[in-house]
Amino acid sequence: MASVAGALLCVLLLLPAHTWSPGAAEHPRDCDAPLASSLPQASFSSSSELSSSHGAGFARLNRRDGAGGWTPLVSDKYQWLQIDLGERMKVTSVATQGGYGSSNWVSNYLLMFSDGGRNWKQYRREESIWGFPGNTNADSVVHYRLQSPFQARFLRFLPVAWNPKGRIGMRIEVYGCVYRSKMVYFDGPSVLLYRFDKKFVRPVRDVISLKFKTMQSNGILLHREGQHGNHLTLELIEGKLVFSLNSGNANLPSTKAQSNLILGSLLDDQHWHSVYIEQLNTHINFTLDKYTQYFQAKEHSGYLDLNSEISFGGILTVGRSLAFSHKSFHGCLENPYYNGVDIVELAKKHKPQILIMGNVTFSCPQSQIVPVTFLNSRSCLALPGNSGKNKVSVTFQFRTWNKAGHLLSSEFWHGSGKFVLFLQDGKLKLSLFQPEESIRNITAGSGLNDGQWHSVSLSAKWNHLVVVVGDDTAVLPLVPMLIVSGNIYYFGALYEQSCEAHKYRGNSSGLYHVDVDGSGPLGSFLVYCNMTDTAWTVVPHGGPDTVTVSGAARGLAHSTTFAYGAGAGQLRAAVVLAERCEQQLVLSCRAAQLTDAQDGSPLSWWSGRTNETLMYWGGSQPDAQRCTCGLEGNCSGSQYHCNCDADWNAW
Incomplete structure (x- = not known):
């Protein structure tokens, strides 16, 4: 047990947590400037407004102009207040108030954010799934610092609960700072290759960081290859992120030659996802968004024998043509860094370390496809x-x-x-x-x-x-x-x-x-x-409306099953809900008796929902064991309970 604990301690010491982010120039403690107070009224919008003096433009924190805040026309859970920050900003905290001097305030709300104002993502607090705590009166300020800051241009506040004796009322502020971002867009088969400097000295620790956004479920994010088939690959496979190390040792079985780590799912959602990878020899620290996993690759020196170049977006063959053995990445990368080197900056300046093939641009277009989520059976x-x-x-x-x-x-x-x-x-x-x-x-x-x-x-x-x-x-x-x-x-x-x-x-x-x-x-x-x-x-069934049954030797029964498009539980619930329920099974016969003339035993029957044997037909009653004419006494003969028992050669 001591050796195991020592190994864990060694990994933790060699792979310390990483806190530096290339996208934010400011120290986190300096990233709390008010972002909404200086915006023009046109930057605020809403689902509706009670009057022109209750519009979204009056929703700035501590302001008293207009009616003293935003109030929608109807107070329900379909209302929202939106802010356009003008550009992507880093958001670190939010604050809310109710409507000035009123009984209108929001006691609980959800926070959504978006790059383009169309494809929205909900901010989820780690300690609660119920959104943000709001106000208990109109004028006090409730401030909430985000445990995980995010980057966005648009924010939406969605009231969930409010003062039951008043209406929805909000004044808000958003805090953060400028977010510096460099992007590269891969449109189809394309690749950006970074070749290390000739004086490159292999570092003790390799660090790769980037963000990605895509609607494609498969694609190569980055790839690094050695001389003997050994490689390091970061790839989206069916919406999951797969990090793989292959030693290239042909003498080893495939399960030992390759180490894989899989994180996330549904990552092809057109939202930004952050990736951070630290590698120290065979020790790996892999972080996707807020989730980190540690693992140790197999002990083979091939992992270290990698070429001094990394390809982003695809895989190049030896002849420097695009390889199609893996699907190329189609989407955006933001701030890709290798050991502190700004890859996009080198590419934009056409530095010799960079080789670009295919359709690569340095902006991230907004997708024209907007996914819609249906949250329940009534959406x-x-x-x-x-x-x-x-x-x-x-x-x-x-x-x-x-x-x-x-x-x-x-x-x-x-x-x-x-x-x-x-x-x-x-x-x-x-x-x-x-x-x-x-x-x-x-x-x-x-x-x-x-x-x-x-x-x-x-x-x-x-x-x-x-x-x-x-x-x-x-x-x-x-x-x-x-x-x-x-x-x-x-x-x-x-x-x-x-x-x-x-x-x-x-x-x-x-x-x-x-x-x-x-x-x-x-x-x-x-x-x-x-x-x-x-x-x-x-409730329709899957069988035909009419089934023809041909004659058969005695003892050889013909059966037909009608499968309904609802289960037994659903049918029972529908019957309970109904004021009246009918099920009719009609039998037409020709030279076909329903009962044996000698002993009276049934020759035809049907089974109900509880698998009991039933011998009554359309128009009759349960347990009657006869047809309608038998109940009414008007069958073709007084000795018959059903006309079919007359055995006529006619329908």
Whole structure:
């Protein structure tokens, strides 16, 4: 045990924590200047305002002009107050007040930040998941110093709770300092190669630091290679960051020749992520954002025998051409440093140590793609469609770990049909309803709940509908008719608890997902809502509407199973919720007796939800063991309980 403790102590002493950041020129204690107080009113915006004197421009801390702060038109959890700092700044703390001399203040709020004002990220306090504590009165100042400062141009304050006897009211201040940033953008197959000075002397400790931002789940961030196949690589693989060391020793099995360390997930979210790597011989200190992991690579000298150059964004072959054995990085790097050397500064000055290949620029463009997160089963995004156009065409990407969920739905023009696109068991399923036609389904893809981005294309025109997910295509023939796009497309969930709730919203008959237990453990499922004087919920099954059973020798039974699109628990909950519930199973017969004429034993039956044997049919009653005509006494003969028992050769 003593030797183990000694080894740990040695690693901790050799790899001390790193506190220097190349992006901030100021000492942290000097980075607390007020950033909002000197901004013009146009830099403040909000979701709404109670009046012109309650606008966002009056939300500066300790100011009394206007009505003395920002107050939205409606006090609910959908309001926000936004600040544009003019450029990316380092933010170290925030402060809040209520509306001057009023009963309006916020007691709890969330803080969001963004580079471009479109793609937002929530700041999460380590000691709480409930946001920031706010005010208990209108005029005292509540100051909060951020444990982990961040860099951003835009900030949003989202009130979560406020004085129940008043309204939302806020005055705010943001503290920090100028953030100096140098960026490089890799657009497709491209690389930036840094070659060390000829007088390069291998340091005792190697330090690499950078930030990255991308929407691509795979790509090489940096690579360093030796003469014998040994290499050091930092790579995004399916949204995770993988740091690998390979000794290049062919005499060793692959598990011993290579050491890997994996951190993070979903890092392709178009937000900045910081990386810091310290290497001392085989000791590695690897930090991603705020999370640090220590490990020791295998004891092989090949790890140290690396060439005196590092490539960023891709891998170069010996002939100095781009290698495509690994996917090149597509995105932005910020402040890449190697042992204190500013890589971007050398590249911008065209220093001889730098070789650039491919499309590399020194700015980070704002992405035109904005991801949208649906937080619960009632989150929904409604977008206008090409109303009246004689085709439907929709493309989007999604990623999730949920095996089931609503993705997209829309009605065709003038009630000519409706489609619902959703996940079921990790597969993409489309259900289509057209008037006077049964519900039809097609399925494409599998394992789509893997947390990776998947591209979806849906198109419908005249007599067919096509769904494409990845490399899988499914085609559904349509009833010949003119397909005309509706006016609204619903993305994400739109789950009401019942068809009655959809009727109350003014929705017409069609396919809908319902979540019968609300926020309970049961998931949603697809139903057909028949909107008459009341709202009937029809749960479809996966089998055909009519099943033909041919004759068979005695003792050889024919069985048919109807699988419903809802589980047993969901069906039970739907029955409990309903005022009235019906299930009808109709049997048409020709030369087919339901009971044995000799001993009266049943020859046909069906099983219900509890697997009990049932011998009554449409229009009859449970436990009657006869058809409707047997109950009413009007079968073809008084000795029969069902007309089928007459064994006629006619339907």
